[in-house]
Amino acid sequence: MSALIFIFGPILLAALVGWMGRKDGAWVxxxxxxxxxxxxxxxxxxxxxxxHGGYLSLGEFLNVPAxxxxxxxxxxxxxxIMLLLTATLLLLVGLSSWTIDRPGPYFALLIxxxxxxxxxxxxxxxxxxxxFWELTLVPMVFLVGIWGAERRIYAAVKFFLYTHFASxxxxxxxxxxxxxxxxxxxxxxxxSMLLTPALVWWLLFIGFAVKMPIFPxxxxxxxxxxxxxxxxxxxxxxxxxxxxxYAMIRMAMLMMPEQAHRHAWVVLTLGLIxxxxxxxxxxxxxxxxxxxAYSSISHMGLVTVAIATLGFxxxxxxxxxxxxxxxxxxxxxxxxxxxxxxxxxxxxxxxxGLMQKAPWLSxxxxxxxxxxxxxxxxxxxxxxxxxxxxxxxRFGLWMAVVAIASMVGAGYIIWTFRRVIYGEISRAVExxxxxxxxxxxxxxxxxxxxxLWFGLFPSQLFSIINGAFDALHATGGAL
Amino acid sequence: MIxxxxxxxTSAILSPLLWRTEKMLKPSALLVTLIxxxxxxxxxxxxxxxxxxxxxxxxxVLLIVLAAVILHTEEALTxxxxxxxxxxxxxxxxxxxxxxxxxxxxxxxxxxxxxxSHIRTPEQAEGAVKIFVAGAVATGILMLxxxxxxxxxxxLLEPLTTTPNYYGTAGIVIMLLGxxxxxxxxxxxxxxxxxxxxxxxxxxxxxxxxxxxxxxxAAFLMFAPALKEMVSLSVPLLVTLALLTxxxxxxxxxxxxxxxxILAWSSVAHAGYMLLGFxxxxxxxxxxxxxxxxxxxxxxxxxxxxxxxxWRKEGKETLEEIAGFGTTHPLMALFFTVQLFSLAxxxxxxxxxxxxxxxxxxxxxxxxxxxxxxxxxSALSVGYYIWVVxxxxxxxxxxxxxxxxxxxxxxxxxxxLLAGTLFFGIFAGVVFNAAG
Numbered sequence: 001m002s003a004l005i006f007i008f009g010p011i012l013l014a015a016l017v018g019w020m021g022r023k024d025g026a027w028v029x030x031x032x033x034x035x036x037x038x039x040x041x042x043x044x045x046x047x048x049x050x051x052h053g054g055y056l057s058l059g060e061f062l063n064v065p066a067x068x069x070x071x072x073x074x075x076x077x078x079x080x081i082m083l084l085l086t087a088t089l090l091l092l093v094g095l096s097s098w099t100i101d102r103p104g105p106y107f108a109l110l111i112x113x114x115x116x117x118x119x120x121x122x123x124x125x126x127x128x129x130x131x132f133w134e135l136t137l138v139p140m141v142f143l144v145g146i147w148g149a150e151r152r153i154y155a156a157v158k159f160f161l162y163t164h165f166a167s168x169x170x171x172x173x174x175x176x177x178x179x180x181x182x183x184x185x186x187x188x189x190x191x192s193m194l195l196t197p198a199l200v201w202w203l204l205f206i207g208f209a210v211k212m213p214i215f216p217x218x219x220x221x222x223x224x225x226x227x228x229x230x231x232x233x234x235x236x237x238x239x240x241x242x243x244x245x246y247a248m249i250r251m252a253m254l255m256m257p258e259q260a261h262r263h264a265w266v267v268l269t270l271g272l273i274x275x276x277x278x279x280x281x282x283x284x285x286x287x288x289x290x291x292x293a294y295s296s297i298s299h300m301g302l303v304t305v306a307i308a309t310l311g312f313x314x315x316x317x318x319x320x321x322x323x324x325x326x327x328x329x330x331x332x333x334x335x336x337x338x339x340x341x342x343x344x345x346x347x348x349x350x351x352x353g354l355m356q357k358a359p360w361l362s363x364x365x366x367x368x369x370x371x372x373x374x375x376x377x378x379x380x381x382x383x384x385x386x387x388x389x390x391x392x393x394r395f396g397l398w399m400a401v402v403a404i405a406s407m408v409g410a411g412y413i414i415w416t417f418r419r420v421i422y423g424e425i426s427r428a429v430e431x432x433x434x435x436x437x438x439x440x441x442x443x444x445x446x447x448x449x450x451x452l453w454f455g456l457f458p459s460q461l462f463s464i465i466n467g468a469f470d471a472l473h474a475t476g477g478a479l
Numbered sequence: 480m481i482x483x484x485x486x487x488x489t490s491a492i493l494s495p496l497l498w499r500t501e502k503m504l505k506p507s508a509l510l511v512t513l514i515x516x517x518x519x520x521x522x523x524x525x526x527x528x529x530x531x532x533x534x535x536x537x538x539x540v541l542l543i544v545l546a547a548v549i550l551h552t553e554e555a556l557t558x559x560x561x562x563x564x565x566x567x568x569x570x571x572x573x574x575x576x577x578x579x580x581x582x583x584x585x586x587x588x589x590x591x592x593x594x595x596s597h598i599r600t601p602e603q604a605e606g607a608v609k610i611f612v613a614g615a616v617a618t619g620i621l622m623l624x625x626x627x628x629x630x631x632x633x634x635l636l637e638p639l640t641t642t643p644n645y646y647g648t649a650g651i652v653i654m655l656l657g658x659x660x661x662x663x664x665x666x667x668x669x670x671x672x673x674x675x676x677x678x679x680x681x682x683x684x685x686x687x688x689x690x691x692x693x694x695x696x697a698a699f700l701m702f703a704p705a706l707k708e709m710v711s712l713s714v715p716l717l718v719t720l721a722l723l724t725x726x727x728x729x730x731x732x733x734x735x736x737x738x739x740x741i742l743a744w745s746s747v748a749h750a751g752y753m754l755l756g757f758x759x760x761x762x763x764x765x766x767x768x769x770x771x772x773x774x775x776x777x778x779x780x781x782x783x784x785x786x787x788x789x790w791r792k793e794g795k796e797t798l799e800e801i802a803g804f805g806t807t808h809p810l811m812a813l814f815f816t817v818q819l820f821s822l823a824x825x826x827x828x829x830x831x832x833x834x835x836x837x838x839x840x841x842x843x844x845x846x847x848x849x850x851x852x853x854x855x856x857s858a859l860s861v862g863y864y865i866w867v868v869x870x871x872x873x874x875x876x877x878x879x880x881x882x883x884x885x886x887x888x889x890x891x892x893x894x895x896l897l898a899g900t901l902f903f904g905i906f907a908g909v910v911f912n913a914a915g
Contacts, residue, residue: 011827022809062905062906062907062908063908064907064908064911066764066767066911066912067764067767067836067839067907067911069907127835130826131826131827131831132826134825134826134831135825135826135827137825138820138825141865142872145869145872145873146872146873152873153869153873156869156873157862157865157866157869160861160865161858161861161862161865164858164861165855165858167858168851168854168855168857168858169851169854171835171838171854172842172847172850172851172854175838175839175842175847175850176842176847178839178842179839179842179843179847
């Protein structure tokens, strides 16, 4: 029942507070924060109670025997970790949106988003997974379309259409799975039950690749990221992209190991292309937020490479990098949005010398930036290193090229520092006030602490993450 | 014999007596639909008619939607016609013999034509003439098909069966083509977009909602056994027409400026999805899928056309004119948006489940490539639905006005339709049980 409350409760709550708080509704912020705190507590509770290498059943609802269409709620360590990450980010996104216009409807939409996203990670029924997967799009479109920047409508419509088209492939794959195996529950499904596994695999892969996003399906993301308000960009990068990676690991890989092996080279190739292509695009960018967006795509390329290893080490590394990436990219987006708000420009050239005006803000930016390029002592380093090790282990020494990507990362990050943080103080920076709201700054501090904490004590995170792939470990570490 | 049919028919005939007493007509018509609801599982009571579980569920839904239309409308004439339409539709859903089907089908068509004859403007006249001509042609073709069918030895007083000669097959195909006129299947669709867009929107709600869905479900119940027997001919024909219909409907809708036109073409596209259910007749879930689709479609299509009716009364009907209605007409815009999302197939709304079950039936029948095209079509359709949503919520209003308050009965009607869309979006078991 409890999981059902966290899935459908927010939808009803959002309708209620959205209507009551439609005029101003500053109080809705507190409702949202309270809900996200509860969700965080619930995710922690789940993580403690998930059995080792198995599923914690949370019940089965709305059963339709004729179609095996039941909302089966089951959580394993992987989904509990994703829920924990989501709840943390939602809380921090809530804090960083403290001064947004029209907080009533905005926070109602955040609440609306929090329901289906729990469903995505908590259900093992393929059809219900799809239902929640699609449902997360609706609040996102409104968040981007109403609170976004100048070309927000174009970005919102493009985002919706692009990801919806991809979802249709996923739905067809689920239908084929059910038609051939008679099973909607992913825990009961075996690849050998499928007549056309290759077709199903490709449909799933392309569908999830759009969400992740992997080259060449990434073109929706820079637009959506740039036009979205900064906290929503955090949600996109931290939660929506992770949904893609989660589904890729869970369905395209773990559920269909044989096809995954057969097509590992496709995943690897596209991952490497994504890694380098997006990295070079980021170097080329002068638009601060677009730079961050491309860096985000580049890091998802890294995650893809890790997924392609199809092993215990690689998948654990991928999960670590997913969490690290969420923590690192979020402050970068938040600060980029903040700078745009103050200077009225997105161009890095207009922002020089920030360190002299806003040293604390700059410090957070530098920390997150260094973590993004993989500085030892930060979560980014651990993620990149463990992916490098896992991929060399799996594919041979030539995978050292992944390390070169880190240098590309160093290129765009350090050059960004040069243009934004240091250098001559620019007119836009000199004439504007960069004082920050305390609540918003608190969110940045929490991100920084987490980046350092998991960088210095990675074993704490790894001890949880490794539990997610326990079953793999038992079979020798490979799918 | 007391049944939903006799109650609706009697009250429809008697209702003009209440036309002069403006306050009495709507409450008594609502009461009648409520009573008819209680008797919806009872047989019509004439030879050739018998109730079925699927038909009964659909009758229930239909009566709820007709109650919403009655709540919404302000005109006495429309109330009476709605009751007539209800009676004809109930008979159509219960028809078991070919003769009963043909008569009830023509009754629904006739009420539809009469409905549009409620003319105030030249545009409405154009819409009415189009449905009249198309209806006459369709009736002719249907009768021609029935004639061929009887030539082959088919019996009018019995359910439709395949007969092993060419006349029988030709008769069934010709009859289907006549039906497809009413179901707005391409290339027999040309009248529909104009009619739905030009006639008054509350009438369009009845035409595109109630009349079309009742005809689609009844036609499926009548023709499915025969279609199953002749799959080598029927499946290629039906799949081609279905894909053609949804593609033409969606692409045409993409280029429209007037909301009514968008909805009209989207109605054509939905007819294509429904026809996919006919093509997937070999699957055990085809009937469930079609039943789900028509139930969902009835709620959402009636919902959007009734909201549009309110806005057209204010003289707003292009996308530019409804821009920013999210701030000036928040309640109606919200109803409209949810129903549009349902039409687009966004989950937890009935429209998604309707499409999902129907498309699954297609996969089950081995037509996965056709379902892929249908799914991509559905994704394409989101393009124009979200375009409308964009104008409603993301644009500023041209003239700054205070909030527009709505009449209680209109809000009640919309709430009823919204409740249906939400209920059938989550509780799928009801439909599966009824389809058996």
